[in-house]
Amino acid sequence: MRVVWLAGWYPHTQNPLGGNFIRRHFDAMCETVPKDSSIELFHLAPYFRGKAKPMRLPSSRDQEHIIPVIQLVKAPRFVNALIYYTAALKLVLQIRKSAPELVHVHAADKIGIAAALLKTVGNCDLWLTEHWAIFEQAVPDAFNLRSRWFRSSYRFLWNRVDTVASINNIMYQSMGRVLGSLPRLHPFPNVLDPVFEQDLVLNGVPTRTFDTYRFLHISNFESRKNVPSIIEAFKRFKQMYPMSQMTLIGGSLSVSEALPDGVAVFGGLPPKELIPFFRNATALILVSEAENAPCVLLESLCYGLPVIVTNVGGIPEMCNAHNAIKIPAFQTQEEKAEKIAEALLVFQQKNQNFDSMQIHKNAMELYAANRVSRHLWLGYQNQ
Numbered sequence: 001m002r003v004v005w006l007a008g009w010y011p012h013t014q015n016p017l018g019g020n021f022i023r024r025h026f027d028a029m030c031e032t033v034p035k036d037s038s039i040e041l042f043h044l045a046p047y048f049r050g051k052a053k054p055m056r057l058p059s060s061r062d063q064e065h066i067i068p069v070i071q072l073v074k075a076p077r078f079v080n081a082l083i084y085y086t087a088a089l090k091l092v093l094q095i096r097k098s099a100p101e102l103v104h105v106h107a108a109d110k111i112g113i114a115a116a117l118l119k120t121v122g123n124c125d126l127w128l129t130e131h132w133a134i135f136e137q138a139v140p141d142a143f144n145l146r147s148r149w150f151r152s153s154y155r156f157l158w159n160r161v162d163t164v165a166s167i168n169n170i171m172y173q174s175m176g177r178v179l180g181s182l183p184r185l186h187p188f189p190n191v192l193d194p195v196f197e198q199d200l201v202l203n204g205v206p207t208r209t210f211d212t213y214r215f216l217h218i219s220n221f222e223s224r225k226n227v228p229s230i231i232e233a234f235k236r237f238k239q240m241y242p243m244s245q246m247t248l249i250g251g252s253l254s255v256s257e258a259l260p261d262g263v264a265v266f267g268g269l270p271p272k273e274l275i276p277f278f279r280n281a282t283a284l285i286l287v288s289e290a291e292n293a294p295c296v297l298l299e300s301l302c303y304g305l306p307v308i309v310t311n312v313g314g315i316p317e318m319c320n321a322h323n324a325i326k327i328p329a330f331q332t333q334e335e336k337a338e339k340i341a342e343a344l345l346v347f348q349q350k351n352q353n354f355d356s357m358q359i360h361k362n363a364m365e366l367y368a369a370n371r372v373s374r375h376l377w378l379g380y381q382n383q
Contacts, residue, residue, distance in 0.1 A: 001037040003380060004100040006115050008107035009131070010043035012054040012066045017268055019043075021131060021295050022106045024191045028373035030061055039063060042095070044087055044111060046071045046080070067091065088114040096122050102380055104165070105157070107131050109150075112157040119160040125383045128157070129165045129188055135174035136290040136313060139224060143178050155179060163383065165376065167293040168314030186379040190293050191372045192302050192364070195271040196278070205304045205360045206279045210351050213237075213244040215344070216281035216305075218274070218296045221251025224289040226336055228253075233340035235260045241348070247277060278303040283347055287327060287340055291315055301363035304356030308343050323359045325350070 005026060009019025026041050033039045042065045045054035053068040060066075069087045071080045092114050095103075104127040105115035112128075119126040134143045143151065158179045165188035166172035176182040215234065219225040227248060234246045238260060249266045259265065284300040284307045291297075291313035300307050301323055309315050311326045319326060325347050330336050365371070 001102065001380065002098060002100045003037070003039045003102045003104065004095055005039065005041040006103065006105045006111045007041055007043045008105070008109045008111040010041070010066070011057055012043070012045050013057060014045070014047060014052070014054045016057060019107060021190055024193050024369070025372070026064070027061070027194065028191050028369035029376065030063060032370065032373040032377050041065065042067065042091060044069050044084065044091065046084060048073050084110060085113060089117070092117045092121070100124050102127065102383065104129065108154060108157055113153055116157040116160050125162050126160055127163045127165050128161045129167065130171060130175065131167065131292060133290045133292050133313060135171065135178050139290045163379070165379065168317050170314045170317065171292055188376055189366055189372060190295050190298055191369050192298060192367045193271045194369060196275065196299055196302060197369060199275050200302065205357055208282065208304070208356050210282060213241055213348065214280055214282045215244070215246045215285050216277055216283070217247070217285045218249045219251065219286070221253065226287050226289070229336035229340055230285055230287060231259065231263060232337035233344060234263065236337070236341040237344040238262055247281070249274070249277065278305060281305055282351070283308055285340070288312065289330065293318060298363060298367045301359055302367060304360035306347070306351070306354040306359065308347055323354065323362070
């Protein structure tokens with residue numbers, strides 16, 4: 001069987017962390033595909049004239065193809081779009097020659113057109129995995145707020161999809177409500193980065209103590225992640241538990257007042273540098289307005305780390321009373337810090353009830369790379 005992946009997001013030299021969850025999946029699949037079959041991945045990477053071309057990262061596999069697509073700085077938007085879609089058409093013609101039996105598109109923004117064309121002109125099965133929260137109405141870039149071209153092109157793809165390999169059932173149902181009839185579902189959870197899996201094999205699950213509360217938040221700090229409310233809630237908690245600490249990783253802050261004592265902020269870090277934070281934390285906090293199936297959540301659970309989360313998107317499928325403190329979706333801006341502070345206090349009362357080893361075992365059964373990739377390959381064979 002010949003399989004081709006088309007990735008709308010993917011890591012490369014100009015954006016090393018972009019679409020890293022797709023790369024994790026692809027790395028796992030490359031280890032699973034039998035020798036009498038093949039799998040390749042293609043990503044069209046736009047860049048502006050004058051900048052270095054996006055290239056494969058040094059550790060990339062030969063099966064990965066990063067194709068730079070130049071964009072003009074002062075050109076109208078439709079001109080750059082035309083350049084991109086011309087490159088997409090060339091890619092379709094290139095891939096068609098090799099006659100893949102299955103095409104799997106990940107994050108269909110822009111590249112979805114190429115996948116739909118391959119389905120139209122070739123005799124291949126078309127799979128779709130979306131990693132984007134645009135089908136939830138709580139996000140500013142929701143599907144119904146996008147341009148007419150975006151919506152029509154996505155529907156063009158959707159009407160040709162044979163199977164949705166969805167990272168959670170909530171996403172699958174949301175897509176159906178927005179786009180219409182539902183194709184066949186093949187569950188396809190996000191996968192644990194091999195860097196973390198290797199660390200857990202070598203060093204085991206950390207033993208957690210609660211002499212000091214060390215809270216951890218990892219995200220891109222965009223507004224829906226509610227980082228300012230997390231800080232405010234922590235300030236209230238720290239008044240009762242002065243030795244508490246909070247670490248925020250992944251972005252930069254613009255706050256009108258100095259950060260409270262015990263709060264540390266770091267920019268984006270590669271997986272290897274996140275390991276000490278997962279090992280030393282007491283709980284992860286992820287209280288977003290909308291989520292799909294965040295990788296940082298499964299990473300925390302695989303480290304046996306209990307989580308404090310909002311009950312939105314695909315999170316209810318990942319969290320339960322045995323591994324999480326869940327906050328109902330926020331109704332007003334004013335209640336955010338209050339609800340998060342209440343959840344921190346609930347965690348303080350219940351932290352001894354969390355079994356780190358059991359949290360780890362349950363998570364590894366779901367998110368270990370070989371388990372996820374074998375399940376997907378079996379789905380390909382049974383298409």
